[in-house]
Amino acid sequence: MEQAIIDAGKYIGAGMACLGMGGAGIGLGSLFGNYLAGAIRNPSAADGQFGRLIFGFAVTEALGIFSLLIALLLIFAV
Amino acid sequence: MEDRVDPIHQFQIHNYVDFGTIGGVHIAFTNSALFMFIIIGLITGFLTLATSGHALVPGRFQSLAEISYEFVANMLRESAGTEGMRFFPFVFSVFMFVLFANVLGLFPYFFTVTSHIVITAGLSVTIILLVIIYGFYRNGLHFLGLFVPKGVPGYLMPLVVAIEVMSFLSRPISLSVRLFANMLAGHITLKVFASFILMLSAWGVAGWLGAVLPFAMTVALTALEALVAFLQAYVFAILTCMYLNDALHPSH
Numbered sequence: 001m002e003q004a005i006i007d008a009g010k011y012i013g014a015g016m017a018c019l020g021m022g023g024a025g026i027g028l029g030s031l032f033g034n035y036l037a038g039a040i041r042n043p044s045a046a047d048g049q050f051g052r053l054i055f056g057f058a059v060t061e062a063l064g065i066f067s068l069l070i071a072l073l074l075i076f077a078v
Numbered sequence: 079m080e081d082r083v084d085p086i087h088q089f090q091i092h093n094y095v096d097f098g099t100i101g102g103v104h105i106a107f108t109n110s111a112l113f114m115f116i117i118i119g120l121i122t123g124f125l126t127l128a129t130s131g132h133a134l135v136p137g138r139f140q141s142l143a144e145i146s147y148e149f150v151a152n153m154l155r156e157s158a159g160t161e162g163m164r165f166f167p168f169v170f171s172v173f174m175f176v177l178f179a180n181v182l183g184l185f186p187y188f189f190t191v192t193s194h195i196v197i198t199a200g201l202s203v204t205i206i207l208l209v210i211i212y213g214f215y216r217n218g219l220h221f222l223g224l225f226v227p228k229g230v231p232g233y234l235m236p237l238v239v240a241i242e243v244m245s246f247l248s249r250p251i252s253l254s255v256r257l258f259a260n261m262l263a264g265h266i267t268l269k270v271f272a273s274f275i276l277m278l279s280a281w282g283v284a285g286w287l288g289a290v291l292p293f294a295m296t297v298a299l300t301a302l303e304a305l306v307a308f309l310q311a312y313v314f315a316i317l318t319c320m321y322l323n324d325a326l327h328p329s330h
Contacts, residue, residue: 054309061260065260076086077086
């Protein structure tokens with residue numbers, strides 16, 4: 001019984017941790033959306049900012065990965 | 079086949095040669111150490127082979143080496159200025175080590191060195207200590223100007239300085255956890271999708287047809303992981319350049 005409660009808490013926790021990935025999704029959407037809007041207005045400047053776009057992508061995506069990591073650790077490592 | 083799929087089995091450390099306990103620390107030659115030696119060997123071999131020719135018109139390997147040199151040198155010049163080029167050997171070593179570790183880890187049955195936080199934390203603490211020591215050596219106490227932004231009203235200053243100190247102290251943590259978590263989560267996701275293929279194929283012919291979907295997903299994820307492997311090495315190196323820039327030019 002106790003083990004069942006622990007397992008239930010583990011899976012509920014993993015599901016809740018995955019909610020954090022939604023925040024990273026919003027961030028990435030705004031990042032790429034704004035890049036595209038800027039690139040359509042001024043296509044000649046778009047290539048020069050690609051490095052910054054990728055940098056922002058990696059930094060934003062890392063936060064989503066953190067919550068995915070917590071979820072995976074809860075399922076497989078705890 | 080085991081009932082329970084174990085996607086974190088790939089991160090286990092095995093002792094190949096055990097040296098016993100020396101001074102209270104257990105010392106052994108592990109698979110992680112073996113792969114670090116392989117990475118160093120590959121980088122050294124690649125660069126030695128590439129630069130042995132000295133051709134005016136570069137061949138395949140030489141142009142690859144020149145591209146990687148130009149890539150890191152441009153990154154360092156843009157974020158830390160020409161003065162930053164004195165750190166080029168350090169940044170180049172860190173970039174190549176992380177890049178080779180990430181890419182080598184993509185091969186099946188290979189160990190991913192950067193998926194262990196002790197490795198990435200070692201790298202990032204080295205970087206931050208270099209920034210602090212070089213910052214004080216070069217600028218003296220002016221290095222503390224890093225924590226005092228210009229144009230902040232006096233009554234906000236204690237709060238802003240506290241926030242700046244906190245953000246500086248959290249740098250080694252975020253730098254190491256970003257690389258480690260990306261590698262760990264990516265490899266676990268790959269193995270989870272690969273295990274779906276095994277589970278489905280246990281159902282016979284219908285399962286084999288269904289297993290095409292997770293198999294396609296695994297192939298797509300491998301491509302994404304190849305991108306992430308390069309991207310995380312790039313991000314690690316460019317953040318190193320930005321932190322070194324703080325040591326060179328501490329005023330905001």
